[in-house]
Amino acid sequence: MSVFTNFKPKWFRDLTPEHQERVENEIKVINYKAGAMIEQKGNGPLSWIGVINGLIKVSVGNADGRITSLIGIPAGGWIGEGSLLKNEKRRYDVFALRDSVIAKMPQSTFEWLLDNSIVFNRFLLVQLNERLGQFVGRTENDRLLDADGRVASCLSELFNPHLYPNDDYRLNITQEEIGYLARVSRQRTNQALKRLAELKIIELEYGAVCILDLEALQQFYQNQ
Helix, strand or coil, rough: CCCCCCCCHHHHHHHCHHHHHHHHHHCCCECCCCCEEEEECCCCCEEEEEEEEEEEEEEHHHHHHCCCEEEECCCEEEEHHHHHHHCCCCCCCEECCCCCEEEEHHHHHHHHHHHHHHHHHHHHHHHHHHHHHHHHHHHHHHHHHHHHHHHHHHHHHCCCCCCCCCCCCCCEEEHHHHHEEEEEHHHHHHHHHHHHCCCCCCCEECCEEEEECCHHHHHHHHCC
């Protein structure tokens, strides 16, 4: 069975049948347990990474063992195009936050699409622009927002319609995972989520969060 039988990102649907066939033949699908390393900092850019199911995180660390989470990537998201485009070693680690099913497109396939597909290039332009905005916003929010704002911003990032297109406003994620990505303590994350729930912006479920009003969620931290 093809990896794209039930998982069909827009960039793949827009490809010609010839291009789709080559991608399907060359892409690899790997299952990772929670905590497993998917890509290691310093390794060559061997593949473009897509999340079919699960949740992964991008993080950096130093020689002292300090680790900082940069972003979380839910199902439907892709990461790693920057290293491939520049043909440079990874500047970050990629871990599975929970059991995840990962698609890996070889660098050779990625470069072939760049040379042969206009729609794929257009997709990457949007992807890179949104990713840049995400990192700029994260830097600004970390400096200016309180814990409630950082939790709200983190949730909003995970529902970016361009980076993670999904019609479902429910995400399987624990409060501990949200706190990890938002760089906020678990206790403080719990308080922030309760406040957002009281405002009818989100709804909390066991091991999941439902976004009731994405615009209100964005305004919550933008107005701080």
